[in-house]
Amino acid sequence: MSQQGDRPATTDDWWGRLYDESARDTGPAEAPDDTIDDRFDSAADTLGAEGAADATTRAGYGQAVDAIGVDDEDDEDDAGDEDDDVDVAAAAGSGPVSRPLAWWEARGAYPVIQAPAPAPASPPTIVDTPPAVPPPPPPQAPTPAPSPVAPTPLTPRPRAPWEPPPAAFDPSDARPLPGAVDPAPPRVTTPAPAPAPDPRAAAPEAPIPPAPEPAPAAPLTYVGDGPPTYDAEPTALPATEAEALGQLVADTVLDGARYGTYTLRAASMRGDSARYRGEPRRDALLTARFGAGPSALVLVAVATGARATEGAHLSAADACRWIGGAVGRSHSRLGEDIRAGRRGDLKSGLHRLTDRTYGKLRARAAELGREPEDYTASLRCLLLSADPDCRTRVFFGVGGGGLFRLRDGAWQDLEPLLPEPADIRGEPVLGFGSARSEASAEQTSEGDRLTMDLEITKPPGPVVEDPVPPPPEPFRFRASVARPGDTLLLTSVGLAEPLRGEPALGDELAARWASAEPPGLAEYLSDVRLRVKGYADDRTAVGVWEA
Template identity: 90%
Template sequence: MSQQGDRPATTDDWWGRLYDESAPDTGPAGAPDDTIDDRFDSAADTLGAGGAADTTTRAGYGHAVDAIGVDDEDDGGDEDEDLDVGAAGRGPISRSPAWWEARGVHPVIQQPAPAPAPAPPPTILDTPSGPPVPPPAPAPVPAPSPVAPAPLTPRPRAPWEPPPAAFDPGDPRPLPGAVDPPPPRVTIPAQATAPDPRSTAPQAPKAPSPPPPAPAALPTYVGDRPPTYDAEPTALPATDAEDLGRLVADTVLDGARYGTYTLRAASMRGDSARYRGEPRRDALLTARFGAGASALVLVAVATGARATEGAHLSAADACRWIGGAVGRSHSRLSEDIRAGRRGDLKSGLHRLTDRTYGKLRARAAELGRDPEDYTASLRCLLLSADPECRTRVFFGVGGGGLFRLRDGAWQDLEPLLPEPADIRGEPVLGFGSAGSDAPSEQTPDGDRLTMDLEITKPPGPVVEDPVPPPPEPFRFRASVARPGDTLLLASVGLAEPLRGEPALGDELAARWASAEPPGLAAYLSDVRLRVKGYADDRTAVAVWEA
């Protein structure tokens, strides 16, 4: 369209005539209403991926001219170059990001997508006059680069600027610089095949193994019924402020290890004494004399007379005095044990025991008491510390027991005492014996010599009390231990139930069947295994042979 005689058309005039509503459009219209938006969409479709990005910007922020920085009002600037996006075939517009894009507000990242099929390009007027010129062929769209664009560096926000808008979780587009989320963790079941030990991949944790079953509780008594008394102490013995040194503990526990043996010793009050508040009548002494291979270990167990006052004191005196006697002679005793001189040991220990009982009788006289009241049974063990010596010596006087556990069975090693009827001796002269030198009561004629002075004799005194029994005989035994043996020295309170209740021996044999000896606490629990009908004090000394 030409208007001769007018001044040359400027850019502003071309803009006004191009968009003047009064000027008819000479190009074919693709739609009844041809607006600038329709033309912009047509040009965007022609440009392909680059146009799609601008269309996205337009769809996200409103009018297309807002996206490229053109105001609705004409300010006289040179915006023609921005509008002619495809006139010279330059491809997508290259521009710097706006401030809201750099700050991460509604980020837009170009994602590779298949280009839509090009629509028939509309006819674009090159000048206000002349024939229509077909648009140039669209430039080939380069393939998207496999390298992701570098993330934009956000600009620091000024104090007057509003904070950036929060990211919409419903927006399918990722954030700038975001990385793909890690793949979900896969747990391998415990029944799967064993992993390859050469693999460096992390292995799934093993399923926790079930806890081991709790050990069965050990019995606290044997027999058909539980004992009558309580298992724990209920009363303390009475004492005086001036006699505190005479108190004895309810339980004594000791142990040691020398050479090839392990020693365990325990002494405790019986159930009846704990119930009545009586002191423990059993006394226990463990002592070592000397050092090295020549050292000698003494274990003494004494029990005071039953139902007598101060029975625990006489037992303690017996242990203390036999300990002193052995300690003063320990060098000679140790040599005799290692040399195996059984005869010398028996005679020497017999003398030491007699001296101990002589002191007990002297102490009873000092206290104004009968010797039978202030006495005690005494049983001792002598053990050499030499690893090459396995001779174990027992000696003593009075009741108790000496047992040996070998191959799972108990053996009673208590020395046998002769029966009173088996004891015979020569008749004593002057007490009814007829010796060759005895005077004759008859004359050579056979007459009996009688003398009757007619003096009336009063009747002799009548002896109603029984004759006191002879003192307890001395017991001695020396035996050679074998590996695996367990020697047990017991007072009356444990020896009687071992002989009277087979279940007690079976239970102890089962507990001590292991090669390792029990600890002090376990040993105390073993020897306090109760039996109904036996409530006396218990003292036990056990020696385990390695």
């Protein structure tokens, strides 16, 4: 039990009692007569040894052991060697032993170890030389042997009772210290020199460098006899006013989509001449989708304002916007007619929608106080169904432009042809004053006369002072069925004219679009802007790639 009676003392309590902070330090013990001999006798009695050396012998033995400074690793092995048991007094140079040594005191004599003499200098290094007739080595003077150095006696010191006696020292067990240098230097061998080259041997052939790969050819930027006159990039912006910012048009418009079995690419850009003069782009482009799913209808409209007229880009934009609104309101019926292949219904219906669009253009010109021919535009459109089972492509419009098809690597011009006025043949229309009408009035087919000529004077016709206006542009319509691999191209006048006038342009586009995969938007724009000298108008092109 502890002093408090709480719990029994455990083995660990001795540590607390030993290092208790409350215990007072007793201080050093007073032992004036405590000497090394007394301590040695006490240790010998405690261990049960019989007899011990006297004080002088013990002091001398301790000093000899301290002077030698040998480890006690081999004490147990040396304990049984009788040849090493000699008088300790002989090693220390003392008198007779007063008592026998203990078992752990029986050791042999410990002579004083003298420092070994330094090793003689090593002989000169022999260098192996491989020549056939080596030159004789130069004579070398013999190196005098170093004079022996007298050993320095070691002063023994007293050994403490707790220090074990050292074992006998054997110089053969000595090991080199870490970092010591081997007195014998390594043998140096000189490599044999390379044999002289044989002049009769043929010189090795130098390796032939690989032929440099040809640099990729730069893409064509124009076709024809020479480069175009104007720069290829825009130079001047069109002038505008603060109140007319909504009338600005971009230099280039790019769009695309993919529905059903076709891929659509559309681009419109300002011509080189318009870029140079800072005029706005007269071409307008509209791409719109009406409805969703297979019944959806895609409309692409391209319009070009009248040349050399003010606000030509505005009339083109109005034409695209109004035809888009008309098609969007009737897209369900138009989509059904396209999927069913009703050509007659499509032609008549689209003709009415186009006439309404031009009627709005004439009304807009009247609002602006301008002539109808000054505020007009050519209009060309494509209707594409989103149904993957429908491959009918419908074209309609009014005015100039181009409709082409690339099939089997060759271009086909699909523009509906219009008859020339001189090619029109036929009898005049029956009416008042014609010879046929007068003959009809006099007699029937059987020759009977129905009326009589009363010689009544006919009134004069109306006087026309102004020139007769040119007849309006005829309506154009075409519906065709696309085949896999076809490319349909709808263009404005700016691209249709160089395609018809420069065959190299059509050949280059056919080579670029020969692959089955349609080009990307950037690649398509680069193809469409391929320039031709002498053609600097705005360009608008709509390409449809059939899967």
